[in-house]
Amino acid sequence: MKLLSRALLLAVVLAAVALGGVARAEEILVYTALEDDEIPRYLEVFKKVHPEITVKIVRDSTGIITAKFLAEKDNPQADVVWGTAATSLMLADQAGMLEPYAPKGLDKVRGFMRDAKNPPHWVGIKAWMTGFCVNTKEIEELKLPTPASFEDLLKPEYKGQISMPNPASSGTGFLTVSAILQLKGEKAGWEYLDKLHQNIASYTHSGSKPCKMAGAGELPIGISFGYRGIMQKQKGEPVQTVFPKEGSGWDVEANALVKKASIKPAAKVFLDWAVGPEVMAEYAKVYPITSVATGAPIPEGYPAKPEAQLVKNDFDWAAKNRARILEEWSRRYDAKSEPK
Amino acid sequence: MPESASVRIAAASRLPAAALDLEAWTRRALMLLVCLWMCVVVVLPLATLLSKSLADADGRFVGLDNFLHYFQNPSLSASLGHSLAVSLATTAISVSLGFAFAYGLTRTAIPGKGLFKTLALTPLFAPTLLNGIALVYLFGRKGLITRGFFGALPGLDVDLYGPLGIILAEAVYTFPQAVLILSVALGAADARLYEAAASLGASRLRTFLTVTLPSVRYGLVSAAFVCFILAFTDFGAPKVVGGGYNVLATDIYKQVIGQQNFVMGAVVSVVLLLPAVVAFIADRLVQRRQVALIAARSVPLAPRPNRLGDALMLAFVALVCLAITGFYATGLFASLVKVWPYDLSLGLGHYVFSGIGGGGWAAFANSLAMSALSALAGTVLTFASAYLIEKTRGLAPLRRSAYFLSLLPLALPGLVIGLAYIFFFNAPGWSILGVHLPNPFNFLYATMGILVLANVVHFYSVSFLTATTALKNLDPEFETVAQSMGVPFQRTFMRVTVPLCLPAILEIAMYYFVNSMATVSAVIFLYSADIPLASVAVANMDDAGDIAPACAMSMLIVGANLCVRILYGLATRGVRRRTQAWTKR
Numbered sequence: 001m002k003l004l005s006r007a008l009l010l011a012v013v014l015a016a017v018a019l020g021g022v023a024r025a026e027e028i029l030v031y032t033a034l035e036d037d038e039i040p041r042y043l044e045v046f047k048k049v050h051p052e053i054t055v056k057i058v059r060d061s062t063g064i065i066t067a068k069f070l071a072e073k074d075n076p077q078a079d080v081v082w083g084t085a086a087t088s089l090m091l092a093d094q095a096g097m098l099e100p101y102a103p104k105g106l107d108k109v110r111g112f113m114r115d116a117k118n119p120p121h122w123v124g125i126k127a128w129m130t131g132f133c134v135n136t137k138e139i140e141e142l143k144l145p146t147p148a149s150f151e152d153l154l155k156p157e158y159k160g161q162i163s164m165p166n167p168a169s170s171g172t173g174f175l176t177v178s179a180i181l182q183l184k185g186e187k188a189g190w191e192y193l194d195k196l197h198q199n200i201a202s203y204t205h206s207g208s209k210p211c212k213m214a215g216a217g218e219l220p221i222g223i224s225f226g227y228r229g230i231m232q233k234q235k236g237e238p239v240q241t242v243f244p245k246e247g248s249g250w251d252v253e254a255n256a257l258v259k260k261a262s263i264k265p266a267a268k269v270f271l272d273w274a275v276g277p278e279v280m281a282e283y284a285k286v287y288p289i290t291s292v293a294t295g296a297p298i299p300e301g302y303p304a305k306p307e308a309q310l311v312k313n314d315f316d317w318a319a320k321n322r323a324r325i326l327e328e329w330s331r332r333y334d335a336k337s338e339p340k
Numbered sequence: 341m342p343e344s345a346s347v348r349i350a351a352a353s354r355l356p357a358a359a360l361d362l363e364a365w366t367r368r369a370l371m372l373l374v375c376l377w378m379c380v381v382v383v384l385p386l387a388t389l390l391s392k393s394l395a396d397a398d399g400r401f402v403g404l405d406n407f408l409h410y411f412q413n414p415s416l417s418a419s420l421g422h423s424l425a426v427s428l429a430t431t432a433i434s435v436s437l438g439f440a441f442a443y444g445l446t447r448t449a450i451p452g453k454g455l456f457k458t459l460a461l462t463p464l465f466a467p468t469l470l471n472g473i474a475l476v477y478l479f480g481r482k483g484l485i486t487r488g489f490f491g492a493l494p495g496l497d498v499d500l501y502g503p504l505g506i507i508l509a510e511a512v513y514t515f516p517q518a519v520l521i522l523s524v525a526l527g528a529a530d531a532r533l534y535e536a537a538a539s540l541g542a543s544r545l546r547t548f549l550t551v552t553l554p555s556v557r558y559g560l561v562s563a564a565f566v567c568f569i570l571a572f573t574d575f576g577a578p579k580v581v582g583g584g585y586n587v588l589a590t591d592i593y594k595q596v597i598g599q600q601n602f603v604m605g606a607v608v609s610v611v612l613l614l615p616a617v618v619a620f621i622a623d624r625l626v627q628r629r630q631v632a633l634i635a636a637r638s639v640p641l642a643p644r645p646n647r648l649g650d651a652l653m654l655a656f657v658a659l660v661c662l663a664i665t666g667f668y669a670t671g672l673f674a675s676l677v678k679v680w681p682y683d684l685s686l687g688l689g690h691y692v693f694s695g696i697g698g699g700g701w702a703a704f705a706n707s708l709a710m711s712a713l714s715a716l717a718g719t720v721l722t723f724a725s726a727y728l729i730e731k732t733r734g735l736a737p738l739r740r741s742a743y744f745l746s747l748l749p750l751a752l753p754g755l756v757i758g759l760a761y762i763f764f765f766n767a768p769g770w771s772i773l774g775v776h777l778p779n780p781f782n783f784l785y786a787t788m789g790i791l792v793l794a795n796v797v798h799f800y801s802v803s804f805l806t807a808t809t810a811l812k813n814l815d816p817e818f819e820t821v822a823q824s825m826g827v828p829f830q831r832t833f834m835r836v837t838v839p840l841c842l843p844a845i846l847e848i849a850m851y852y853f854v855n856s857m858a859t860v861s862a863v864i865f866l867y868s869a870d871i872p873l874a875s876v877a878v879a880n881m882d883d884a885g886d887i888a889p890a891c892a893m894s895m896l897i898v899g900a901n902l903c904v905r906i907l908y909g910l911a912t913r914g915v916r917r918r919t920q921a922w923t924k925r
Contacts, residue, residue: 029869036695036696036697036884036886037695037696040694040695041598041695056867056869058869059697060880061883063598064598066598067598067599071600071602137682167804168598168599169598194714201501202501202583202584203584204885205883205884206883206884206885207600207881208884209884209885210885211885212884212885212886212887213885215679216482216679216680216681216887217481217482217681217682218480218481218482219481222844228390235681236678236682236683237679237682238682240775273550330415334415
């Protein structure tokens with residue numbers, strides 16, 4: 001039975017290695033809600049400049065990252081939050097979880113894309129906005145017109161053809177709902193959402209899923225965001241991105257330093273880099289509105305004047321009312337349990 | 341054997357009494373260790389989970405308030421009804437199809453039984469998420485069947501997302517379990533009963549109703565309970581094809597992951613746990629009444645050829661196998677198609693996993709490592725404790741408790757294990773009567789260790805039962821003789837028991853590996869950012885809408901599991917030749 005005892009020994013050694021892990025001096029844990037296909041592109045830039053720092057990424061949809069971060073209030077795990085909705089960071093700030101920090105080059109950051117306090121508690125990197133992903137082939141086959149506005153989505157012919165992200169889990173879902181409530185006022189806003197609900201076939205976990213479902217023809221219209229539609233088109237899916245006539249809901253993807261007992265110097269290095277010119281140029285390749293002007297042309301597929309597309313958004317209002325809006329939304333639409 | 345007998349043997353042997361005392365004490369200590377181990381990994385985490393469900397978010401005891409809140413929230417409590425409905429429907433489908441299929445395999449003279457059985461068991465190797473994904477590619481808006489194979493045939497549009505999708509996916513998942521259980525039940529038949537029925541002039545139908553059905557009633561009950569519990573607690577399929585039709589398992593996930601509401605997660609877990617526990621207890625009670633069907637004088641029933649019946653049965657069995665094979669072939673095809681349904685050219689693009697969440701190939705490698713470790717640790721632990729419980733004399737109360745504790749995990753859904761482990765292993769410590777007790781197991785949290793542990797426990801009971809059955813087949817004389825010759829029991833164990841039971845040991849190892857690869861439910865709460873896992877990656881990719889790469893990752897899991905299955909087949913053949921010659925005369 002030598003074999004068995006050797007196997008046992010091997011198991012013990014393997015387990016010890018697996019359990020122990022190897023501690024690295026310069027390692028930071030970063031929470032982010034950036035898209036999965038963006039992160040590696042940006043991190044490649046970081047690795048070139050700071051090969052000495054290991055970045056561990058925890059990535060999920062905005063609502064999940066927010067909930068996870070807030071739940072760890074008493075014992076925060078993350079060192080840095082990167083590219084996560086400003087409205088979410090404002091909540092974390094209210095809970096006293098953010099350490100004020102002025103990254104290098106802060107003076108170049110546009111005023112409406114950073115926290116007004118000095119030093120700021122959060123600093124934006126770019127804005128993302130509502131866009132409808134419309135599958136041109138399917139629309140044609142179903143003989144439907146391409147929707148051009150939020151109002152269009154209420155037309156009875158779109159019944160059962162639209163998917164939308166759940167605002168509780170998705171940042172895109174929340175900024176869209178918040179924009180509708182701000183555009184129309186609360187009463188008319190909820191009435192609009194009630195009607196929209198009649199046309200929605202499915203509420204999804206993430207803001208990108210409606211666009212990917214549209215790209216695959218599963219549901220021809222997905223309420224999503226600009227970047228996603230443009231990427232799916234690049235992959236060869238028949239997707240057209242529509243920016244609604246009334247204007248797009250939007251939010252700032254922002255960074256913050258996490259308040260903990262020991263703040264690692266590498267965390268500040270990362271935050272400096274995250275608003276620096278190298279990575280800003282990368283952001284600008286796929287997003288039209290960056291927090292630092294890069295002079296890069298507007299990426300293909302976006303409106304020529306991207307700022308004009310944004311609705312007036314009161315972040316303070318959105319952050320303060322986030323919990324209430326989500327609860328009301330869940331009460332009204334989450335119980336969409338019986339198939340119609 | 342009563343205590344006095346071993347005392348007599350001890351007295352008869354020429355060994356000093358102290359050595360035997362030592363052995364008895366070692367056994368006692370080991371058995372205590374088995375009980376202690378099950379308490380730490382099952383009872384205490386479960387108790388923590390229960391206590392969380394009775395407390396508010398700040399840990400204050402609130403009695404049943406959380407449950408009241410749960411049942412007053414219509415969107416939450418509706419899930420219980422949904423879960424029951426889909427599980428009952430699944431059970432009805434799986435057990436009836438499984439019964440007919442097993443009947444074909446055991447009671448008819450159709451050819452190719454081995455092949456058919458192998459094909460029917462394929463779903464055992466797949467994550468249930470894949471069942472959902474394959475359904476999307478078959479019955480979704482752009483599915484093969486919906487579109488009539490890209491327009492070649494008239495299409496069939498069904499309302500997949502909702503109960504229909506869940507039931508279809510769960511039926512595929514539970515079907516092999518029903519087939520396995522019912523094949524065993526139908527395989528044990530006494531031909532004399534059928535001869536008697538024939539000579540009494542009973543019709544085929546009457547024989548079926550009065551001989552066949554009663555003889556397999558325990559198998560039917562068992563199959564029904566197993567299918568019900570599996571469908572009731574599964575999380576993968578409803579996650580993919582549930583649409584807006586919430587069930588308990590997806591609610592737990594939404595509460596814990598989506599809202600980080602651990603208290604409500606615990607409450608829903610208890611609601612999920614109760615029917616599973618009831619089914620578990622009912623099954624135990626029913627099985628206890630079972631008596632041996634096969635007596636020493638039984639004559640095995642040899643199925644007689646029946647032209648029409650066999651032809652019909654062959655058609656049915658082949659059709660089921662074709663459906664299962666086609667189901668997974670669709671998944672494989674979809675994972676290779678470039679842009680479903682617009683660009684059907686094939687390629688390995690979805691297997692690259694770049695720019696996709698979930699962890700890609702690193703996650704797959706982690707899953708392989710985790711499953712190998714779970715197989716190793718699980719096999720050693722289950723077999724050793726089964727040996728101690730089965731082959732120790734006396735100590736009846738201790739043995740009974742250890743046996744019961746070992747079967748307990750059978751009633752525990754993976755999600756419940758995962759959540760209970762978060763509560764138990766992440767706690768920094770407990771204060772009991774004002775004394776702070778640090779948590780000695782806290783170091784395991786967020787490591788590979790806790791993943792392995794969760795798997796070992798999740799799949800413990802079935803492995804334990806396999807080991808116990810194998811050990812029961814060994815003559816107790818081995819122990820008695822060894823003892824009287826003064827051979828220490830650990831040597832008998834390594835030299836006799838283990839080699840004789842090698843086929844069962846390999847089977848346990850394979851079972852652990854395959855299930856650890858495919859499971860999502862227990863590990864989705866426990867994996868950390870450092871250790872992404874393949875099955876969890878499938879769930880995350882589905883969340884992000886990357887369904888084709890999710891399908892590709894599922895295919896990798898199925899591929900790895902089939903490889904292990906083939907290795908197991910080769911190894912058992914070799915082992916049987918070398919160690920099982922004694923079973924043949």
